[in-house]
Amino acid sequence: MKPVEMVAPATGALELEIMGMSKRFGDVVALDDVSLHIPAGGFHALLGENGAGKSTLVKCLVGFYTADQGTVLVDNREVQIANPKDASQLGIGMVYQHFTLVPSMTVAENLVVARGALPAFINWHEERARLSDFMATLPFKIPLDKPAGSLAAGEKQKVEIIKQLYLQRRLLILDEPTSVLTPDEADEALGLVGDLARQKLLTVLIITHKFREVTAYADAVTVLRRGRFAGSGALPELTIEHMAEMMVGSPVAQDVAPRTQHTPVADVPPRLLIDQLCAQGDHGLPVLRGVNLSVRPGEILGIAGVSGNGQKALVEVLTGQRGKTGGTVLVNGLPYSGRRKEQTLNKVYSLPEEPLRNACVASLSVAHNMSLRNYDKPPLARWGWISQRAMRKQANGYVETFRVKTPGIDARIQTLSGGNVQRAVLARELSHPVELLIVANPVFGLDFNAVAETHARLLAARNAGAAVLLVSEDLDELLELADRIAVMSDGRIVFETPAEKADVRELGHYMAGGHEETEVMQ
Amino acid sequence: MVAVDGLGWWGVPLAIFAGAIRVSTPYLLVSLGECITEKSGRINLGLEGVLIMGAMAGYGTSLATGSAWAGVLAAGLVGALLGLLHGLLCSLRRVNDIAIGISIMLFGTGLAFFLGKPLVQPQAPMLNAIPFGFWSSSPQIQSALQINPLFLIGIVLAVVLHYAFRYTRWGMQLRIVGDSADAALALGLRVLPTRILATVIGGFLAGVGGAFLSLYYPGSWNEGLSSGQGIIAVALVIFARWEPLRCLWASLLFGGAGALGPALQAMGITSGYYLFNAAPYVLTLGILIATGSPSRTLAGAPGELSLVRN
Ligand SMILES: Nc1ncnc2c1ncn2[C@@H]1O[C@H](COP(=O)(O)OP(=O)(O)OP(=O)(O)O)[C@@H](O)[C@H]1O
Numbered sequence: 031m032k033p034v035e036m037v038a039p040a041t042g043a044l045e046l047e048i049m050g051m052s053k054r055f056g057d058v059v060a061l062d063d064v065s066l067h068i069p070a071g072g073f074h075a076l077l078g079e080n081g082a083g084k085s086t087l088v089k090c091l092v093g094f095y096t097a098d099q100g101t102v103l104v105d106n107r108e109v110q111i112a113n114p115k116d117a118s119q120l121g122i123g124m125v126y127q128h129f130t131l132v133p134s135m136t137v138a139e140n141l142v143v144a145r146g147a148l149p150a151f152i153n154w155h156e157e158r159a160r161l162s163d164f165m166a167t168l169p170f171k172i173p174l175d176k177p178a179g180s181l182a183a184g185e186k187q188k189v190e191i192i193k194q195l196y197l198q199r200r201l202l203i204l205d206e207p208t209s210v211l212t213p214d215e216a217d218e219a220l221g222l223v224g225d226l227a228r229q230k231l232l233t234v235l236i237i238t239h240k241f242r243e244v245t246a247y248a249d250a251v252t253v254l255r256r257g258r259f260a261g262s263g264a265l266p267e268l269t270i271e272h273m274a275e276m277m278v279g280s281p282v283a284q285d286v287a288p289r290t291q292h293t294p295v296a297d298v299p300p301r302l303l304i305d306q307l308c309a310q311g312d313h314g315l316p317v318l319r320g321v322n323l324s325v326r327p328g329e330i331l332g333i334a335g336v337s338g339n340g341q342k343a344l345v346e347v348l349t350g351q352r353g354k355t356g357g358t359v360l361v362n363g364l365p366y367s368g369r370r371k372e373q374t375l376n377k378v379y380s381l382p383e384e385p386l387r388n389a390c391v392a393s394l395s396v397a398h399n400m401s402l403r404n405y406d407k408p409p410l411a412r413w414g415w416i417s418q419r420a421m422r423k424q425a426n427g428y429v430e431t432f433r434v435k436t437p438g439i440d441a442r443i444q445t446l447s448g449g450n451v452q453r454a455v456l457a458r459e460l461s462h463p464v465e466l467l468i469v470a471n472p473v474f475g476l477d478f479n480a481v482a483e484t485h486a487r488l489l490a491a492r493n494a495g496a497a498v499l500l501v502s503e504d505l506d507e508l509l510e511l512a513d514r515i516a517v518m519s520d521g522r523i524v525f526e527t528p529a530e531k532a533d534v535r536e537l538g539h540y541m542a543g544g545h546e547e548t549e550v551m552q
Numbered sequence: 553m554v555a556v557d558g559l560g561w562w563g564v565p566l567a568i569f570a571g572a573i574r575v576s577t578p579y580l581l582v583s584l585g586e587c588i589t590e591k592s593g594r595i596n597l598g599l600e601g602v603l604i605m606g607a608m609a610g611y612g613t614s615l616a617t618g619s620a621w622a623g624v625l626a627a628g629l630v631g632a633l634l635g636l637l638h639g640l641l642c643s644l645r646r647v648n649d650i651a652i653g654i655s656i657m658l659f660g661t662g663l664a665f666f667l668g669k670p671l672v673q674p675q676a677p678m679l680n681a682i683p684f685g686f687w688s689s690s691p692q693i694q695s696a697l698q699i700n701p702l703f704l705i706g707i708v709l710a711v712v713l714h715y716a717f718r719y720t721r722w723g724m725q726l727r728i729v730g731d732s733a734d735a736a737l738a739l740g741l742r743v744l745p746t747r748i749l750a751t752v753i754g755g756f757l758a759g760v761g762g763a764f765l766s767l768y769y770p771g772s773w774n775e776g777l778s779s780g781q782g783i784i785a786v787a788l789v790i791f792a793r794w795e796p797l798r799c800l801w802a803s804l805l806f807g808g809a810g811a812l813g814p815a816l817q818a819m820g821i822t823s824g825y826y827l828f829n830a831a832p833y834v835l836t837l838g839i840l841i842a843t844g845s846p847s848r849t850l851a852g853a854p855g856e857l858s859l860v861r862n
């Protein structure tokens with residue numbers, strides 16, 4: 031069976047048809063008889079709630095999973111795709127929801143190995159020349175010699191996309207490619223891909239939760255609900271309301287998140303006070319260079335900034351994942367270093383980015399992960415003994431109130447879809463009285479319902495008197511939720527303003543390093 | 553041993569030099585092998601057992617065939633076989649490479665002692681050194697420059713590996729598999745076969761390292777032959793940050809430190825002999841503490857290694 035060679039010489043966009051694809055994981059039917067057609071040069075969006083089966087569909091398509099049923103046609107010819115290599119020989123490339131760069135290799139090495147058919151000996155001189163030529167054609171720059179592991183999430187995502195373009199794919203599959211990009215970065219990346227599609231050089235299948243991107247770039251959508259086909263349509267005819275309705279299966283109530291008007295924050299001492307905080311990154315270079323900020327009870331302080339300017343390190347220091355090299359952090363006026371005892375005492379909770387990595391033990395069950403905050407306290411533990419019953423009861427409660435879609439509380443948390451991991455962590459962190467909440471990019475990868483729900487919960491925590499530090503790369507989110515907005519650039523806070531006086535252009539100026547009057551490097 | 557005449561105190565560095573090469577050879581071979589294995593994302597802690605099996609098999613084969621080189625080859629093959637065993641066992645689901653490594657270590661050691669009983673008495677043909685000191689009339693220089701061929705092979709191998717990891721297809725593929733199984737799968741690489749092969753090669757080199765012990769220095773077969781070289785070599789790879797060339801320097805450093813005690817003893821300095829013998833271990837500890845840092849990740853560690861995976 032060698033369908034691959036027959037199609038390989040073709041270039042340019044391909045036509046894709048998926049027919050009757052199904053996939054189950056144990057008892058979970060993740061995908062049930064789904065079909066899809068994209069003409070050559072199409073820009074097709076795949077929509078659906080968290081856990082609807084979108085990632086599963088595309089992973090079956092590229093051979094990462096083996097579908098239980100279903101056929102795939104490329105240019106009207108049936109093909110067998112048993113593994114990602116087959117897919118790549120057909121010119122099908124995918125940017126996964128999680129990163130697939132090799133962390134210790136440089137960007138250049140990553141791009142070169144991705145080419146698949148490597149020669150036995152690699153002529154780096156030649157490869158680099160070819161890479162530089164290619165990079166010159168792109169609208170954005172990426173440092174070729176940095177190890178991929180040291181890049182910020184946004185940069186990694188760009189490299190993932192660049193990698194696929196470098197391989198001259200005929201079909202590009204993007205699984206939530208923009209969840210870690212700022213809107214501008216997303217426009218750069220999608221704009222580039224969209225141009226290629228219009229020139230019929232590339233067919234695009236994109237999974238996204240952002241309607242803005244769907245209406246701006248896609249020409250057709252397919253919607254999945256609970257693993258089944260739930261509708262499709264062409265743009266611009268299809269409205270956002272209609273798409274949302276297909277996703278949830280019933281008319282969507284038009285409730286905007288209950289933005290309580292700015293209750294002027296009482297002039298009380300700050301709950302979190304950070305003074306001249308410095309810290310080093312993984313490679314020993316300073317990433318925080320004297321951060322000053324304060325958050326009062328009942329207030330959301332939003333931290334804006336382009337990814338890779340120290341926000342990640344700031345959150346890590348506050349959650350105890352990274353030591354500081356200078357400065358002070360005071361919570362309720364007392365020195366704070368993120369130890370468990372201090373967190374418990376001051377009721378500090380957090381929702382870091384990439385929650386599966388930073389807030390979960392991936393191979394433990396959902397129930398265990400949900401009890402990470404309080405497994406050693408009553409009612410879960412008595413005299414040092416943990417009660418499985420209490421733990422399960424708590425987990426079941428969380429699953430219900432936060433509507434976590436999981437095969438069961440005993441499933442390993444890494445088998446949950448991205449959005450549901452987020453929900454599970456939110457449930458754990460927000461089910462107790464909170465005094466200080468550290469949040470980073472809380473709605474990455476969440477569907478629109480879940481976004482509204484999460485935002486409402488953050489506001490509720492604030493209204494209940496919590497001090498909230500909200501780090502987000504999404505300016506709209508900050509403008510919607512924050513009481514004050516501070517901009518972080520190059521490891522410092524370079525600008526601060528009350529949210530109602532915030533001006534997007536001004537914020538953007540500072541985010542781009544405008545305070546230095548110089549171009550930010552690359 | 554003859555004392556210092558002729559060269560005076562120069563005898564000490566010379567003796568350390570010769571000793572360093574001698575002592576470092578097994579470290580070098582084992583650590584290069586382990587470097588390959590670990591680059592693929594697995595740790596083989598069983599190399600101590602592989603080393604001893606190699607020593608026994610090498611000695612026995614040399615005795616039986618009359619050719620020391622046949623012994624080296626046999627040692628390598630036995631090592632490769634144990635590597636294969638480790639590689640296959642670790643490919644089963646829910647099997648931990650560290651635990652398998654420890655069992656292989658005990659298994660290899662025990663089996664070698666059991667099978668090697670009849671080999672303690674007879675004298676097998678040894679490997680011949682290459683006399684690089686032929687130009688000198690000084691016997692010390694001549695003896696110091698008696699360099700064993702396995703060391704030279706080790707140097708060549710270190711250099712070749714250094715470039716191979718960067719400039720060849722299989723080197724890159726090995727690193728990908730060891731660094732991110734997810735990335736490897738997405739690229740269509742075969743993770744398990746690559747790891748098994750890397751463990752087999754690592755076993756082969758460790759076996760050859762064992763043959764050095766029994767066929768060159770100390771050059772006999774007995775149960776006290778290895779003093780933990782197989783284990784130390786594993787630490788050495790970490791210490792060398794998974795770089796073949798650094799494995800070479802680290803092995804020499806270790807060898808030099810190990811040769812310090814005997815060299816001073818040959819000079820007639822006997823006080824603190826045991827202290828000097830501990831030098832390599834103190835040195836490792838010292839350097840590890842000096843170069844390590846709790847706030848930094850272990851630079852260069854393959855991401856799939858169970859040591860660093862999170
Ligand atoms: N490897 C796996 N093992 C078991 N169950 C799985 C596995 N992968 C996915 N599932 C289940 O299949 C269902 C669909 O998951 P999928 O990842 O396709 O959702 P999704 O639509 O991509 O959601 P999201 O928007 O949150 O990424 C979920 O219920 C999930 O728990």
Ligand SMILES: [Mg+2]
Nearest residue numbers: 085127447448
């Ligand atoms: Mg998904």
